[in-house]
Amino acid sequence: MLEKHTSAWSQTVALLDNARARQVADEATRIAQRRPAKTIWNDHATLMVSVIERPTPRTATVSWCDPLSGYYGHQTWRVALAKQRGECVLSGKMIKPGDFIYRPAISQPPPGNAGAMIIASELVPFGTLRQS
Numbered sequence: 245m246l247e248k249h250t251s252a253w254s255q256t257v258a259l260l261d262n263a264r265a266r267q268v269a270d271e272a273t274r275i276a277q278r279r280p281a282k283t284i285w286n287d288h289a290t291l292m293v294s295v296i297e298r299p300t301p302r303t304a305t306v307s308w309c310d311p312l313s314g315y316y317g318h319q320t321w322r323v324a325l326a327k328q329r330g331e332c333v334l335s336g337k338m339i340k341p342g343d344f345i346y347r348p349a350i351s352q353p354p355p356g357n358a359g360a361m362i363i364a365s366e367l368v369p370f371g372t373l374r375q376s
Contacts, residue, residue, distance in 0.1 A: 290309075290310065290311055291309070291310045291333070292307070292308070292309040292310070293306060293307070293308050293309075293333045293334060293360075293362075294306070294307045295334070295362075295367065296318065298367065301323075302322060302323045303320055303321065303322055303323070303346075304320075304321045304346050304362070304367060305318050305319070305320060305321075306319050306320075306321050306346075306348075306362075307319070308357055308360070310356075310357065312356070313355070313356030313357040313360075314355070314356040314357070316348075316355060316357065319348055319349070319355065319357075320348075320349045321346040321347055321348055321349065321362065322346065322347065322349050323344060323345070323346055323364060324344075324345055324346070324347050325341075325342055325343070325344060325345070326339050326340065326341050326342060326343045326344075326345045326361060327341060328341060329341065330345075330359070330361045331361075332345075332361060332362055332363040332366060333360050333361065333362055334362050334363075334366050335363065335366050337363055337366070339361050339363050343363060343364070344363070344364035344365075345361040345362060345363055345364055346361070346362040346364060346367065347360065347361050347362075348360065
């Protein structure tokens, strides 16, 4: 009898924990979506961005540290077409819609640097950064 009671209690607690976890995740998503999209990252002297590696021609592993958007030690960025104007976080070059870029991989909730872009021409095919 005690086993059934314990099992039912454990199941109830687990259901409550799952419901609370879902509420927290939903709230984090709402907060992230309310955050204004930021496209000019180079205005912040404390921004540190470096490309760690290029695992594939369509991905880059980026280290990102910015007190406004957070720290991402090994963040996957994927190639895409720019949908809006912006600025490359590596070079400061202007990006226009239609340019090939790398951006943080899409996730839920979105990362704090979701609007950041690296223009694809700044990365050479074999995974090293082009020297300026």
